[in-house]
Amino acid sequence: IIGGTSYNGVPADLTDQSTGGGNNRVGILIGDTETGTSACVGLVLGVIASIPVQRKISRVKTGALTNTAAYIGATTVEATGPGAINVIAGKGYMTFITYPNVSGYFFSGDPMLAATTDDYSMLTRGRVIDKAHILAYATFVQEIDDEVPVNADGTLDAGFCKWLSQQIVNQVNNTMTAKKEISGVSCFIDPVQNILSTNELNVVLKIVPVGYATEIEISLGFDNPAQ
Numbered sequence: 001i002i003g004g005t006s007y008n009g010v011p012a013d014l015t016d017q018s019t020g021g022g023n024n025r026v027g028i029l030i031g032d033t034e035t036g037t038s039a040c041v042g043l044v045l046g047v048i049a050s051i052p053v054q055r056k057i058s059r060v061k062t063g064a065l066t067n068t069a070a071y072i073g074a075t076t077v078e079a080t081g082p083g084a085i086n087v088i089a090g091k092g093y094m095t096f097i098t099y100p101n102v103s104g105y106f107f108s109g110d111p112m113l114a115a116t117t118d119d120y121s122m123l124t125r126g127r128v129i130d131k132a133h134i135l136a137y138a139t140f141v142q143e144i145d146d147e148v149p150v151n152a153d154g155t156l157d158a159g160f161c162k163w164l165s166q167q168i169v170n171q172v173n174n175t176m177t178a179k180k181e182i183s184g185v186s187c188f189i190d191p192v193q194n195i196l197s198t199n200e201l202n203v204v205l206k207i208v209p210v211g212y213a214t215e216i217e218i219s220l221g222f223d224n225p226a227q
Contacts, residue, residue, distance in 0.1 A: 003039030004030035004093060009073045011084045017092030017113045018121075024114035027123060029094040033067040035074050043067065044094065044107070053127040054181040054210050057107045058097075064104020070096040077105065109214070125209060128182060132207050135175055139168045140203065154196050161189040168205060184208040 007014070007030050017028070029039045043065065047057045055062070070077040077085065077096045088095045089108035097108040110123035120126045143164070149157040165187040172185040188204045195201060 001041050001044050001094070002026060002028050003041050004028045005037045005039055007037070007073060009075065011087035011091070014088065014091050014093065018090065018111065018116050020115040022114060024112045024118050024120035025126065026113045027094055027111060028092075028113065030088055031070060031072050031077070031094075031096045033069060033071070035071045037073060040067070047107070048123070048127075052179065052181055053131050054124055056110050056122070056124050056212060057094075058109045060099070060102070060106060064102075064106060065096075067105060070105045072096070122212075124212075128176075128209055129207065131176060131181070132172060132185075132205070135171050136168055136205055139171050143201070148195055148201065150196060154194065156189070156191040156193060156195060158191050161191050165189050165203075168203075172205075172207070180210070182207050183210055 029041055029044055032038050032040045033043065044057065047065070051057070051059075051062065072080040072085070072088070072095065077098060082097075085095060085097055085108065089097065089111075092111045092113060094110060095108050096105045098105060112118070112121055112123060112126065114121045120129065149160050151157060169185055169187050172182070176182045177184060185208065186206045190202065190204075193202055
Protein backbone atom coordinates (compact mmCIF):
# COMPACT_ATOMS: atom_id res chain seq x y z
CA ILE A 1 0.00 0.00 0.00
CA ILE A 2 1.55 3.28 -1.15
CA GLY A 3 0.64 6.68 0.24
CA GLY A 4 -0.71 9.04 -2.42
CA THR A 5 1.30 11.94 -1.03
CA SER A 6 1.61 13.78 -4.35
CA TYR A 7 -2.15 14.30 -4.69
CA ASN A 8 -2.68 17.97 -5.49
CA GLY A 9 -6.26 18.25 -4.29
CA VAL A 10 -7.83 18.07 -7.75
CA PRO A 11 -9.51 14.68 -8.39
CA ALA A 12 -9.71 15.34 -12.12
CA ASP A 13 -5.89 15.41 -12.32
CA LEU A 14 -5.55 11.86 -11.00
CA THR A 15 -4.57 9.08 -13.37
CA ASP A 16 -7.44 6.63 -13.76
CA GLN A 17 -6.08 3.35 -12.39
CA SER A 18 -9.35 1.46 -12.82
CA THR A 19 -8.92 1.13 -16.57
CA GLY A 20 -5.69 -0.83 -16.57
CA GLY A 21 -2.85 0.23 -14.33
CA GLY A 22 -1.43 -3.29 -14.54
CA ASN A 23 -0.11 -3.44 -10.96
CA ASN A 24 -2.53 -5.73 -9.16
CA ARG A 25 -0.19 -6.11 -6.20
CA VAL A 26 -0.14 -2.39 -5.42
CA GLY A 27 -2.74 0.00 -4.02
CA ILE A 28 -2.60 3.75 -3.40
CA LEU A 29 -4.19 5.43 -0.39
CA ILE A 30 -5.19 9.09 -0.53
CA GLY A 31 -6.09 10.42 2.90
CA ASP A 32 -4.82 10.71 6.44
CA THR A 33 -6.01 11.17 9.99
CA GLU A 34 -4.16 14.50 10.15
CA THR A 35 -4.07 17.47 7.85
CA GLY A 36 -1.22 17.55 5.34
CA THR A 37 0.08 15.56 2.39
CA SER A 38 0.81 12.28 4.19
CA ALA A 39 -1.30 9.11 4.12
CA CYS A 40 -2.27 6.78 6.98
CA VAL A 41 -0.84 3.59 5.47
CA GLY A 42 -0.38 2.16 8.96
CA LEU A 43 -4.11 2.37 9.62
CA VAL A 44 -4.84 0.41 6.44
CA LEU A 45 -2.28 -2.26 7.30
CA GLY A 46 -3.69 -2.54 10.82
CA VAL A 47 -7.19 -3.13 9.47
CA ILE A 48 -5.88 -5.71 6.97
CA ALA A 49 -4.09 -7.58 9.75
CA SER A 50 -7.23 -7.71 11.90
CA ILE A 51 -9.68 -9.18 9.38
CA PRO A 52 -9.98 -12.48 7.46
CA VAL A 53 -8.46 -12.67 3.98
CA GLN A 54 -11.81 -12.46 2.16
CA ARG A 55 -13.05 -9.40 4.06
CA LYS A 56 -12.90 -5.97 2.44
CA ILE A 57 -11.40 -3.16 4.48
CA SER A 58 -14.43 -1.09 3.50
CA ARG A 59 -17.03 -3.45 5.04
CA VAL A 60 -19.50 -1.23 6.90
CA LYS A 61 -20.71 -4.02 9.20
CA THR A 62 -17.21 -4.29 10.65
CA GLY A 63 -17.71 -0.85 12.16
CA ALA A 64 -16.24 2.60 11.72
CA LEU A 65 -12.50 3.18 11.75
CA THR A 66 -10.82 4.27 14.98
CA ASN A 67 -9.85 7.77 13.80
CA THR A 68 -12.01 10.70 14.85
CA ALA A 69 -10.95 12.92 11.96
CA ALA A 70 -10.10 12.32 8.31
CA TYR A 71 -8.48 14.53 5.71
CA ILE A 72 -7.97 14.46 1.97
CA GLY A 73 -4.81 16.53 1.77
CA ALA A 74 -5.32 19.61 3.88
CA THR A 75 -9.12 19.44 3.63
CA THR A 76 -11.47 17.46 5.85
CA VAL A 77 -13.46 14.66 4.28
CA GLU A 78 -16.64 16.59 5.04
CA ALA A 79 -15.38 19.70 3.25
CA THR A 80 -14.01 17.67 0.36
CA GLY A 81 -17.53 16.42 -0.31
CA PRO A 82 -18.91 13.14 -1.66
CA GLY A 83 -18.55 14.24 -5.28
CA ALA A 84 -14.77 14.59 -5.12
CA ILE A 85 -14.38 11.49 -2.98
CA ASN A 86 -16.42 9.45 -5.44
CA VAL A 87 -14.14 10.61 -8.25
CA ILE A 88 -11.03 9.59 -6.28
CA ALA A 89 -12.50 6.18 -5.43
CA GLY A 90 -13.86 5.73 -8.93
CA LYS A 91 -10.39 6.16 -10.37
CA GLY A 92 -9.12 3.21 -8.35
CA TYR A 93 -7.67 4.80 -5.20
CA MET A 94 -8.35 3.97 -1.57
CA THR A 95 -9.65 6.89 0.44
CA PHE A 96 -12.02 7.79 3.26
CA ILE A 97 -15.78 7.90 2.91
CA THR A 98 -18.76 8.65 5.13
CA TYR A 99 -22.39 7.54 4.96
CA PRO A 100 -25.47 9.60 5.86
CA ASN A 101 -26.87 8.73 9.29
CA VAL A 102 -23.90 6.45 10.03
CA SER A 103 -21.26 7.64 12.49
CA GLY A 104 -17.56 7.54 11.74
CA TYR A 105 -15.27 7.09 8.77
CA PHE A 106 -14.84 4.11 6.47
CA PHE A 107 -12.52 3.20 3.64
CA SER A 108 -14.07 3.57 0.20
CA GLY A 109 -12.80 0.20 -1.01
CA ASP A 110 -9.66 -1.86 -1.57
CA PRO A 111 -8.78 -1.39 -5.26
CA MET A 112 -5.44 -2.37 -6.70
CA LEU A 113 -3.79 -0.49 -9.57
CA ALA A 114 -5.39 -2.71 -12.20
CA ALA A 115 -8.42 -2.77 -14.46
CA THR A 116 -11.65 -3.83 -12.78
CA THR A 117 -11.70 -6.83 -15.15
CA ASP A 118 -8.46 -8.12 -13.58
CA ASP A 119 -9.03 -11.14 -11.31
CA TYR A 120 -6.91 -9.41 -8.68
CA SER A 121 -8.23 -5.86 -9.00
CA MET A 122 -9.21 -6.00 -5.31
CA LEU A 123 -6.90 -6.49 -2.35
CA THR A 124 -9.17 -9.22 -1.01
CA ARG A 125 -8.81 -11.32 -4.16
CA GLY A 126 -5.03 -11.22 -3.86
CA ARG A 127 -5.12 -12.16 -0.19
CA VAL A 128 -7.44 -15.11 -0.87
CA ILE A 129 -5.35 -16.52 -3.70
CA ASP A 130 -2.17 -16.03 -1.66
CA LYS A 131 -3.59 -18.14 1.16
CA ALA A 132 -4.66 -20.85 -1.29
CA HIS A 133 -1.15 -20.68 -2.79
CA ILE A 134 0.43 -21.32 0.61
CA LEU A 135 -1.88 -24.27 1.26
CA ALA A 136 -1.20 -25.76 -2.16
CA TYR A 137 2.54 -25.48 -1.65
CA ALA A 138 2.38 -27.04 1.82
CA THR A 139 0.43 -29.97 0.41
CA PHE A 140 2.31 -30.66 -2.81
CA VAL A 141 5.84 -30.03 -1.55
CA GLN A 142 5.45 -33.30 0.33
CA GLU A 143 5.03 -35.10 -3.01
CA ILE A 144 8.30 -33.89 -4.55
CA ASP A 145 10.20 -36.84 -6.08
CA ASP A 146 7.78 -39.37 -4.64
CA GLU A 147 6.91 -42.45 -6.72
CA VAL A 148 3.89 -42.02 -8.96
CA PRO A 149 1.98 -45.12 -10.15
CA VAL A 150 1.30 -45.35 -13.88
CA ASN A 151 -0.70 -47.74 -16.03
CA ALA A 152 0.70 -50.08 -18.68
CA ASP A 153 0.05 -47.46 -21.34
CA GLY A 154 2.06 -44.84 -19.43
CA THR A 155 -0.92 -42.82 -18.17
CA LEU A 156 -1.31 -41.93 -14.52
CA ASP A 157 -3.28 -44.21 -12.26
CA ALA A 158 -6.77 -42.66 -11.97
CA GLY A 159 -7.10 -43.63 -8.33
CA PHE A 160 -3.85 -41.88 -7.47
CA CYS A 161 -4.97 -38.74 -9.30
CA LYS A 162 -8.24 -38.73 -7.39
CA TRP A 163 -6.51 -39.33 -4.07
CA LEU A 164 -3.98 -36.55 -4.54
CA SER A 165 -6.64 -34.13 -5.74
CA GLN A 166 -8.69 -34.86 -2.65
CA GLN A 167 -5.75 -34.04 -0.36
CA ILE A 168 -5.60 -30.41 -1.45
CA VAL A 169 -9.39 -30.08 -1.68
CA ASN A 170 -9.73 -31.29 1.91
CA GLN A 171 -6.99 -28.95 3.08
CA VAL A 172 -8.51 -25.89 1.41
CA ASN A 173 -12.03 -26.80 2.49
CA ASN A 174 -11.01 -27.28 6.12
CA THR A 175 -8.89 -24.13 6.20
CA MET A 176 -10.83 -21.71 3.97
CA THR A 177 -14.27 -22.94 2.88
CA ALA A 178 -15.27 -23.84 6.43
CA LYS A 179 -14.38 -20.30 7.52
CA LYS A 180 -16.38 -18.82 4.60
CA GLU A 181 -13.23 -17.28 3.16
CA ILE A 182 -14.12 -18.84 -0.21
CA SER A 183 -17.24 -20.38 -1.74
CA GLY A 184 -15.64 -23.58 -2.98
CA VAL A 185 -12.60 -25.34 -4.44
CA SER A 186 -11.93 -27.96 -7.08
CA CYS A 187 -8.82 -29.80 -8.19
CA PHE A 188 -8.18 -31.85 -11.33
CA ILE A 189 -5.17 -33.98 -12.20
CA ASP A 190 -5.40 -35.26 -15.76
CA PRO A 191 -4.43 -38.96 -15.87
CA VAL A 192 -3.48 -38.58 -19.54
CA GLN A 193 -0.21 -36.71 -19.08
CA ASN A 194 3.18 -38.05 -20.01
CA ILE A 195 4.87 -38.03 -16.62
CA LEU A 196 7.28 -40.78 -17.70
CA SER A 197 8.90 -38.42 -20.19
CA THR A 198 8.56 -35.11 -18.37
CA ASN A 199 8.79 -36.07 -14.66
CA GLU A 200 6.31 -33.23 -14.23
CA LEU A 201 2.91 -33.53 -12.59
CA ASN A 202 0.38 -30.92 -13.75
CA VAL A 203 -2.35 -29.96 -11.31
CA VAL A 204 -5.28 -27.57 -11.91
CA LEU A 205 -6.57 -25.98 -8.71
CA LYS A 206 -9.55 -23.61 -8.93
CA ILE A 207 -10.95 -21.40 -6.19
CA VAL A 208 -14.49 -20.00 -6.19
CA PRO A 209 -14.31 -16.71 -4.25
CA VAL A 210 -17.07 -15.00 -2.30
CA GLY A 211 -19.01 -12.12 -3.84
CA TYR A 212 -19.48 -8.59 -2.53
CA ALA A 213 -22.53 -6.33 -2.30
CA THR A 214 -20.47 -3.29 -3.26
CA GLU A 215 -23.51 -1.46 -4.65
CA ILE A 216 -27.06 -2.05 -3.45
CA GLU A 217 -29.89 -0.75 -5.62
CA ILE A 218 -33.37 -0.75 -4.09
CA SER A 219 -36.61 -0.26 -6.06
CA LEU A 220 -38.91 1.44 -3.58
CA GLY A 221 -42.50 2.44 -4.23
CA PHE A 222 -46.15 2.13 -3.20
CA ASP A 223 -48.28 -0.94 -3.75
CA ASN A 224 -52.05 -1.16 -3.95
CA PRO A 225 -53.14 -4.62 -2.76
CA ALA A 226 -56.64 -4.01 -4.18
CA GLN A 227 -55.33 -3.98 -7.76
